Amino acid sequence: MRILYHQWLSPFCRKIRLILAEKDLAFELKEERVWDRRSDFLAMNPACQVPVLVDDEAPNETAVLADSTVIAEYLEEVYPQRLLIMGSPVERAEIRRLSAWFDGKFDEEVTRNLVGEKLMKRLLGLGGPSSEAIRAGLSNIHYHLDYIGYLCERRTWLGGDHLSLADLAAAAHLSCIDYIGNVPWDEHGDAKEWYARVKSRPSFRPLLADRMAGSAPPAHYADLDF
Template sequence: MNRLFHVPLSPFCRKVRLSLAEKKVEVELVEERYWERNPEFLRRNPAGKVPILKIDGQLLTESAAICEYLEEKHPEPALLPRDPEGRYEVRRLVSWFDDKFHNEVTSNLLYERVNKKVMGAGYPESKNVKAGAKAIKYHLDYMGWLLDQRRWLAGNELSLADFAAAAHLSSLDYIRDVDWNRNANVRDWYAKIKSRPAFRSILADQIPGFPQPAHYADLDF
């Protein structure tokens, strides 16, 4: 059985979960408390990070590399375009969300509000939370601008860029940190993507101590 060692609200784990589900690759989810730095976990990945995917007799790490591996092993349905320009744009946006969005928004909101409590690492820093709440507005506006010109974030077909963005936003939506009324394009995009069968396990996540908001699993918001 394929196994994915993950943390439910990690956007990097969620991106891999969405790719696996979209490609109908069955996997057993194993929650990993990576911050405890268990020796067995560190043997799987000395970097001490999730996700880790056990598949095809291998242990794969780093979410972007895992997703590219899945694309090559399971090319249908495609999450990367065939043309170099299209592939570039998808990769650019995956990097945007996993780097810029993560550093400016996810780490300031999700990590402060949830990860610190779960890890016993103290209380949220209000200045970081305020910075994240300000930055997410800019990112939602940028997504709205992209969606003014395209059906999906990177073009006219669903791609890994959409899953990268949805992985971050769904984690933040779980803690009520996304203003879906800010941009109609983004709201409509998220409604489409969260209605996909691949999103079902994401919407079923339950985090002890952090109950789902009423709208989280509602396909009509």
């Protein structure tokens, strides 16, 4: 059985969960308390970060993979039955650009300032949240939701005509921020309409059922008609 070592509110882990589900690949989730720095986990990923995927159903050998971009590319190559990076080289480059946008720029400007400050810092023993960082995250998210709206006015999905890795990367980040109630959906109708479409996919259902001990999501988190 494939095993995904993860953290519940890690956007990178959520992206891999979505990819595996879209490709209809069975897997088991194992929560990894990265802050414990388990030696067996460090042996799999010396960076001591989740996600790590152990794929013992790979064609020739068991694969131990770290870093969500690397894992996404691997899954795309080994399990091409439902492509998430599709089209011409230029179209594939655009999907990769947007995935990198959300996993890099969005993560730095929004996710880390909100989920990182409010939850991950405490778990990693890095002290309390910085109100300045939270203010920055709450302000920055508007620009990114506007950008999603801009893309959706021109395309069916973020990366083009089809649901792609770009949508899954973006939705993985937003789902974590939505869990802590910090996405101003009502001020961004186009982005909200796009998220409702991603959210209603069967691959998204397990994410909507996630509940972290000691921190419940707002009522609209799992509501498809939010």
